[in-house]
Amino acid sequence: MVAIIVSLSEPKFSSLLLDRFLAIIESQNINTLIIFTKSDLGNNKPYYDYLSQNFNCLLINNKDKDFDWNKIKDNFRNKLTVFTGQTGVGKTSTLNNLLNKNEKTNEISKSLGRGKHTTRVIEIFCEQDIRIIDTPGFSSLEINLSKLELAHSFFDFKEWSKKCKFSTCIHYKEIDCEVKRKYQINILLKSRYENYIKMLLEAKD
The missing domain is CATH 1.10.40.50 (Probable gtpase engc; domain 3)
Structure with missing residues (x-):
């Protein structure tokens, strides 16, 4: 499964970038999960929009101390999940909260309005029956499809x-x-x- 991590704010949500991700992944018939982060900072409408189109979606806030991460772990059990997404959307923060890790994260660059690269290598993290691959983020995406x-x-x-x-x-x-x-x-x-x-x-x- 590929989990596409997108933020509702900082960096600003881009439906075009999300749909580019989806087109590439769906062309390979791979299951997808869209994780919308930073629900405390932005309008949650994109989450409900994609939910209405029957996408598998989660809405999370990585800074919420009371968020029940156990309730969403079932989405990741007994499968290998690749985390992908734009730089700064919270891939590593989500991984840390989900698997009780302490991997390094960076703040968003206020001047550029986008994330700074934190994850520089592809790495797999495991917890019992959950396996997640964290990947470096990026800011643009090209599609090589007819x-x-x-x-x-x-x-x-x-x-x-x-x-x-x-x-x-x-x-x-x-x-x-x-x-x-x-x-x-x-x-x-x-x-x-x-x-x-x-x-x-x-x-x-």
Whole structure:
């Protein structure tokens, strides 16, 4: 499983960056978990938006001394989980709280508005039946998928696309597209479809 760690603030939440992560991971048919951090600092709407799209999501506050970490450990039992995400979103802090570790963390750079690199190597941490790989953070992400591969990678498009007129529909300018129809009637999250179109225009033919 890949756990994508995203912050609601500091660094500012980016739905485009999150959807880039999801497109890459879903194209490989890997299970995902989205962990929204810093719930004390920002608007929690992104968490509820992705929850409404049937994503597996958690909302946490790493600075909350009373947060019950035991209640979310079941999400990680009996599987190998890779922590990934933008620099400064709280991957290591989440790992520390989840597994009672004391790995080094850094504060956000106020002048740059983004995190400073703390994790510099890929390392695996274990606690009984929980295994987590912590990875270095980064600030940008490129997608190496064709337009059709990208269209097939969005898990929420897959069932709807069966009703598209064309089997090769990429949900852009085609007629009788079920995905576009879901977007128009607000069943598909507006930002998710618009992020998809941005990635589609960047993708290979």
